[in-house]
Amino acid sequence: MKHIGILLQALVFSCFLLCPAGSPLLAADYPFGLLLVGPANDHGWSQAHFEAGQAMEKVLPGAKMLYIDKVNPADRQGITIPMLVDDLVSKGAKLIIGNSDDMKDGIREAAAMHPEVQFIHISGDDAITGKSGVNLSNLMGRMEYGKMMAGFVAAMTSQTGKIAYLGPLINAETRRLTAAAYLGARYAWTEVLKKPAADLKFKVSWIGFWFNIPGVTSDPTLVTNSLFDAGHDVVISGIDTTEALVVAGQKKKDGKAVWAIPYDYQGACASAPDACLGVPYFNWIPGYTKLIGEAISGKWKQQFLWLGPDWQAINNPATTTIGFMPGNALGDSQKQALTEFQKALAGGLNLFTGPLNFQDGSSFLKAGTTATDDQVWNLPQLLLGMDGASK
Amino acid sequence: MKTLVSLGHFLYNRTATMILIAALALGAVSLLLLTLGIAPTTIAVAIAHGSIFSWQKFSHVLSLWIPLLLCSCGLLFTFRAGLWNIGVEGQIICGAIAATALLREGSFGLPPALILTLALALSFFGGGLWGSCAGLLKNRGGVNEIFGGLGLNFVAQGLILWLILGPWKRAGIASMSGTDMFVKELWMYTPPGWRVAPAALLLALATFALTAFLLGATRFGLTVKATGNNPLAARLYAIHPERTGLAAMAIGGGLAGLAGGLQAACVYHRLLPPISSGYGYLALLVVMLANYRIAPVPAICLFFACLAAGSIQLPIVLQLDSALSGVIQGACVVSALLVHGLQKRHKGEN
Incomplete structure (x- = not known):
């Protein structure tokens, strides 16, 4: 027993002697922190932010990203946001982005706690509601346009007229994005394909969070399978990970005529390109460049930025916040129709135009009126014609 | 003189055991890291830097230490009584739910300290009730406390999800982010520059002292020990093992519930689904690593809390997955079990 102890201690000691300590963080003029809710390589929401953060190191001289991924109570049990922020600030971070x-x-x-540090909260609206100090700004993309395109190509491709939306949790953001997808699908169905609106079925299934948490959320793989089994042939994903597309890809290999539309990340179709109709994605580079750039140059001011697509070049990484990357599975005629749809949107087509009713039958927009930004941002219910929970 | 020599031998043996466990655990982890091409010193320095090199970081460590210590104290009661209380996670959740039931209603115009005290008392009661359920299932239904505890964990998890997504959801939003935050006057006071509430710290220290006293210096402690060591023989001394076991489960659950109450009142200021943060399972490892003894528990809790807080440095500084801290924890426990097992075997051969 004693000999084993001596041997092990010698082993540990030699390990410590053999290996030098790692280098500390490199000095940077402007370190900024990025808190990612999911893994940095999730092919979704978090990866889009991570890559934009990396781009800042090239676009903004002196900027250096410090990041922590999987910042959610399930993955980092007991660790709180203020705790992580304290740590990033102690490492010199002058601005911190929370991406969820x-x-x-x-x-x-x-x-x-840190009034001397600037914060960017993605997808929140504290800068409007006044619930935070002037050191916090909000940034979001007008993904409604991306979701309209997703709904559009879904309806143009569907053979059954049954489209499903794999939703995360229910809040104002997810309601407006889901409603936008429905409006895009309905436009394709009624205005392009000239079919009766009643023949279009649009089912929404919420899993409970932005990604799968075993034992807590519904399993997105199982939910997607059940949606396909119920006859839906296109699933539009609203969650941060690619389960819907992966399931569609497996079924496609089995000879089924099904498709999926992932979300968030430009390269998301890579998981199953042959089943992918395209992906509406966020490109955070313009928003990050503006807000971090202003902070670096001492021109920070609290603001709420809700940035849309660059209609002249919808996939230009330097200028567009919302893009749509067509997938391998999108047919030529559908692709052509999508181009026309994008031109119409760029020309002022607003699908949030009345008459539109809420799911419970109450009036949302009277004929001819268009929704204000506030009405869209705070959409209180799904729309009539959508099947799924609103609250 | 003989006593001093015996004490010297005792301390020498204990120290040697601890060194052996540490060496075994560190050796295993170091080998693993070297295989992955990572220097063990790099990891050690990063974790130490992120946990003990500043008061702010150390106070974060303390905020993790408190619930872990409370749960571990609760487990000392149940392990002493010969019971495996696997339901600690559920008991934490029930404690948090009980505290939230009061705190979410506001202060009713009463002094916040009174409301917070009541909320923590409720959390002790809530966790104790849940622990008692596992005890009653064992006594009355013949359900092994391991399976009873596990089952009740699932029930508690379902209950908290239902409350957060249902009756206690935020206005218009069913969010996994939890309930609305409590009004700020009901946040436990934390001085500027601190990240832990002094009152919570004192409560944890007092709980540990009381646990040591109850188990080590009272008739109740002796009764619990007798029940755990030999329930059949305990009956000869008019001890009721079922009743004692139930009391141990209630106290253990109560302390876990208190941890849950502090999580809600002090750390998150709201109720959220993963409020238990895995402390229930981690506390099991702590008590096993302590070889079911009281004295080493605070230090082991502190070590685990340092690992948890310091592991944040791994992704930031080294781009490594912080799950590595879980590997270190696991290696420590396996090493401890191995060393204790070898010691028992060695004694048996002699």
């Missing part, structure tokens, strides 16, 4: 609606409370608390 889920971080709203924690970012607000941390911003109050």
